[in-house]
Amino acid sequence: MKLVEGGITAVPGIFAAGISAGIKKTAVPDLALIVSESDAVIAGVLTRNKVAAAPVLLARQRLRGGRARAILANSGNANACTGRPGIADAREMAALAAGLLGCSADHVFVGSTGVIGQPLPMDRIRAAIPRLVSQLSRQGGREAARAIMTTDTTIKMAAATESIAGRQITLGGIAKGSGMIHPDMATMLAYLVTDAHISRAMLQRALRMAMVQSFNRIPLDGDTSTNDMVLCLANGLAGNQSFSTTGSDGRRFQELLNTVCQDLAKMIARDGEGATKFVTKFVELRVTGARTETDALRVANTVATSSLVKTAWFGQDSNWGRIMAAIGRAGVTIRENRIAISYGDIPVVRRGIGLGQAAEVQANVVLRQREFTLTVHLGQGRAAATVWTSDLTLDYVKINASYRS
Amino acid sequence: MKLVEGGITAVPGIFAAGISAGIKKTAVPDLALIVSESDAVIAGVLTRNKVAAAPVLLARQRLRGGRARAILANSGNANACTGRPGIADAREMAALAAGLLGCSADHVFVGSTGVIGQPLPMDRIRAAIPRLVSQLSRQGGREAARAIMTTDTTIKMAAATESIAGRQITLGGIAKGSGMIHPDMATMLAYLVTDAHISRAMLQRALRMAMVQSFNRIPLDGDTSTNDMVLCLANGLAGNQSFSTTGSDGRRFQELLNTVCQDLAKMIARDGEGATKFVTKFVELRVTGARTETDALRVANTVATSSLVKTAWFGQDSNWGRIMAAIGRAGVTIRENRIAISYGDIPVVRRGIGLGQAAEVQANVVLRQREFTLTVHLGQGRAAATVWTSDLTLDYVKINASYRS
Numbered sequence: 001m002k003l004v005e006g007g008i009t010a011v012p013g014i015f016a017a018g019i020s021a022g023i024k025k026t027a028v029p030d031l032a033l034i035v036s037e038s039d040a041v042i043a044g045v046l047t048r049n050k051v052a053a054a055p056v057l058l059a060r061q062r063l064r065g066g067r068a069r070a071i072l073a074n075s076g077n078a079n080a081c082t083g084r085p086g087i088a089d090a091r092e093m094a095a096l097a098a099g100l101l102g103c104s105a106d107h108v109f110v111g112s113t114g115v116i117g118q119p120l121p122m123d124r125i126r127a128a129i130p131r132l133v134s135q136l137s138r139q140g141g142r143e144a145a146r147a148i149m150t151t152d153t154t155i156k157m158a159a160a161t162e163s164i165a166g167r168q169i170t171l172g173g174i175a176k177g178s179g180m181i182h183p184d185m186a187t188m189l190a191y192l193v194t195d196a197h198i199s200r201a202m203l204q205r206a207l208r209m210a211m212v213q214s215f216n217r218i219p220l221d222g223d224t225s226t227n228d229m230v231l232c233l234a235n236g237l238a239g240n241q242s243f244s245t246t247g248s249d250g251r252r253f254q255e256l257l258n259t260v261c262q263d264l265a266k267m268i269a270r271d272g273e274g275a276t277k278f279v280t281k282f283v284e285l286r287v288t289g290a291r292t293e294t295d296a297l298r299v300a301n302t303v304a305t306s307s308l309v310k311t312a313w314f315g316q317d318s319n320w321g322r323i324m325a326a327i328g329r330a331g332v333t334i335r336e337n338r339i340a341i342s343y344g345d346i347p348v349v350r351r352g353i354g355l356g357q358a359a360e361v362q363a364n365v366v367l368r369q370r371e372f373t374l375t376v377h378l379g380q381g382r383a384a385a386t387v388w389t390s391d392l393t394l395d396y397v398k399i400n401a402s403y404r405s
Numbered sequence: 406m407k408l409v410e411g412g413i414t415a416v417p418g419i420f421a422a423g424i425s426a427g428i429k430k431t432a433v434p435d436l437a438l439i440v441s442e443s444d445a446v447i448a449g450v451l452t453r454n455k456v457a458a459a460p461v462l463l464a465r466q467r468l469r470g471g472r473a474r475a476i477l478a479n480s481g482n483a484n485a486c487t488g489r490p491g492i493a494d495a496r497e498m499a500a501l502a503a504g505l506l507g508c509s510a511d512h513v514f515v516g517s518t519g520v521i522g523q524p525l526p527m528d529r530i531r532a533a534i535p536r537l538v539s540q541l542s543r544q545g546g547r548e549a550a551r552a553i554m555t556t557d558t559t560i561k562m563a564a565a566t567e568s569i570a571g572r573q574i575t576l577g578g579i580a581k582g583s584g585m586i587h588p589d590m591a592t593m594l595a596y597l598v599t600d601a602h603i604s605r606a607m608l609q610r611a612l613r614m615a616m617v618q619s620f621n622r623i624p625l626d627g628d629t630s631t632n633d634m635v636l637c638l639a640n641g642l643a644g645n646q647s648f649s650t651t652g653s654d655g656r657r658f659q660e661l662l663n664t665v666c667q668d669l670a671k672m673i674a675r676d677g678e679g680a681t682k683f684v685t686k687f688v689e690l691r692v693t694g695a696r697t698e699t700d701a702l703r704v705a706n707t708v709a710t711s712s713l714v715k716t717a718w719f720g721q722d723s724n725w726g727r728i729m730a731a732i733g734r735a736g737v738t739i740r741e742n743r744i745a746i747s748y749g750d751i752p753v754v755r756r757g758i759g760l761g762q763a764a765e766v767q768a769n770v771v772l773r774q775r776e777f778t779l780t781v782h783l784g785q786g787r788a789a790a791t792v793w794t795s796d797l798t799l800d801y802v803k804i805n806a807s808y809r810s
Contacts, residue, residue: 048734049730049733049734050732050733050734050737050738050739050741051729051730051732051733051739051741051757052733052741078726080726080729080730081725081726081729081741081754081757081758081759082758083742083756083757083758115726116725116726116727116729116730117725117726117729117754117758117759118759224730224734225730226726226729226730226733307712320486320521320522321483321485321486321520321521321522321631322521324456324485324486324521324522324631325454325456325485325521325629325630325631327455327456328454328455328456328457328631329453329454329455329629332455333455334455334456336455336456336457336486337488349486349522351488352456352486352488353486353487353488353522354486354522354523394799
């Protein structure tokens with residue numbers, strides 16, 4: 001496998017664009033379009049939140065058809081809690097794009113992220129769609145990625161290529177979101193495209209598998225926002241032969257998808273709402289020695305979402321007591337006196353007891369880095385899980401007190 | 406029922422004191438003692454965290470005996486993750502106090518709150534206990550309440566009196582804790598005393614009932630910190646006749662206990678780590694129209710612990726979209742188009758849809774108050790639940806980044 005530049009437009013047959021349609025208050029990009037030059041199959045994972053936005057409800061219907069030509073996504077307005085008019089707006093967006101692209105409206109998916117409960121400024125969107133279509137290009141991946149950002153501070157795009165079933169297959173994606181505080185992150189959107197020739201059922205299965213290894217590890221779990229949406233479109237232009245899920249080609253395709261999703265997920269965790277260049281910590285949290293992977297993940301998520309642990313990281317304080325307390329309430333069978341904790345290579349807890357001031361001073365040096373690893377060993381078995389997270393900063397509170405999500 | 410002054414020492418036969426033993430870095434009170442002049446029964450609810458501090462393990466044993474004379478509690482050090490030496494220290498603290506009080510060591514309970522993973526400074530504690538005992542008085546309730554504070558900004562004490570089974574019965578309590586961010590609050594301690602003559606079993610049942618109506622409603626749920634502990638001691642000095650749980654005397658006793666616990670719980674929610682005089686919001690959150698009380702509580706807790714909702718309150722922004730998103734992920738069956746939301750008397754959502762800019766502007770006026778009510782109506786049934794919570798402030802992050810819990 002090889003990482004490549006270009007994000008979604010690294011993939012043959014994919015055109016993209018991103019422009020300012022005037023949905024956001026300032027003249028920044030807020031409308032993105034991704035188009036496949038030929039018909040594609042599509043798979044998707046949508047929010048499990050019972051308050052689902054209009055574009056999510058529409059995608060739920062259209063995923064049953066399983067075919068797609070385009071994805072039209074806006075930032076600045078979530079089109080959530082907007083009732084029937086909101087659904088009509090989402091449908092109209094798809095229809096307008098479909099008209100200009102010459103495809104069925106059912107083959108256009110819509111995504112939205114931004115303020116909840118405001119009607120979309122449809123006049124502006126109607127006016128913008130022709131301009132957006134006219135700007136579609138084979139270099140537009142970055143512009144599309146930029147146009148779906150809300151409080152994101154970085155553009156999130158990734159692509160990789162791999163030899164599968166006799167052909168070089170490319171897979172790219174863009175994403176938007178922040179892993180800052182689970183279960184309260186802002187909306188997560190990810191749009192993946194590939195030129196693989198693959199059945200819709202296989203693509204759906206592979207996407208679910210990839211989610212578990214990527215976006216579900218950052219701790220945001222896809223069921224939280226009203227608008228969360230991950231779509232993967234495969235246009236088959238690579239012309240590869242069919243392959244099976246269980247064979248080596250299937251495994252390579254899964255790895256390709258996992259890699260791109262994981263890269264995007266880490267970018268989300270690394271960004272984190274409220275991230276500023278110098279204070280935010282990116283933490284790889286490994287839980288080992290668990291009885292089951294579920295146990296390992298539960299402990300990892302509890303530690304990774306503890307506000308007390310995360311503020312301690314912000315304070316560059318190894319404060320392992322807060323980690324022990326989080327482990328203890330994870331709902332997993334543990335023995336306190338078997339737990340070991342390390343920051344980077346520095347052990348701070350062994351057999352459930354702190355290793356003293358000197359160890360903590362060394363650990364605090366690790367915590368001064370922008371990125372570090374935290375390992376929690378439970379001493380209960382052989383299962384493990386890794387998640388990626390960040391600290392809880394003053395800017396998180398500042399941004400979310402003033403930003404309207 | 407009548408609220409009275411004096412906290413725990415409003416109760417006949419209860420002596421208390423609080424002094425600085427030098428456990429904390431600064432010379433502030435950090436060691437408290439509560440003593441009943443005569444033997445008492447004791448009930449307790451302890452943390453469900455699997456990493457339980459030494460004093461919790463000791464209390465778990467001693468609650469089986471069910472009798473007590475005294476509670477000795479320190480702040481500044483949690484005596485958690487301290488292994489066998491920690492348990493020996495907790496035992497020694499109890500034994501030292503028992504020696505001076507002339508009672509069995511098994512009848513002295515110990516509580517701790519503060520930094521995890523540091524050995525207690527036993528030299529200082531040994532030196533302080535005789536001084537502490539010598540300062541016991543019938544006016545010492547406030548000093549004891551002060552000595553168990555950590556990041557608390559207010560002393561938490563309450564007492565009330567009620568005619569039960571032919572006598573005037575008094576019940577008082579002190580507490581320590583902050584409801585700031587569930588499930589990450591610092592340790593919650595509450596020590597209740599009463600002169601009621603009541604069986605240990607009845608007292609235990611009443612205490613559990615009271616917990617559900619008070620400390621479990623602020624959203625901190627008693628299973629989170631390594632040190633959480635609620636004890637209730639009843640010395641029987643009122644000389645009342647026995648009464649049954651189900652009769653009117655039993656109901657009045659339950660109300661007396663509920664009232665004092667609820668007062669203390671609200672003080673905790675109102676304090677909130679990082680509370681500063683002018684920015685923190687105290688929010689009474691009512692969920693109505695739920696199918697069951699469990700559903701109502703689940704929705705209430707999800708909204709009350711949403712970082713996005715709480716930062717919006719800090720920003721004095723009614724931002725009902727974040728509330729809708731929280732309701733949707735509470736794991737409860739809802740219909741989006743039946744939901745209504747009001748701040749104070751100002752409706753902002755009806756049938757799942759926002760009532761527009763004018764309503765929000767009015768709601769934002771409500772949000773400028775230091776205390777306000779938020780009502781979420783689910784339109785699913787007739788069950789309801791109320792919880793008390795606060796906003797998420799910049800000071801929360803500041804304090805927890807620098808404070809060693």
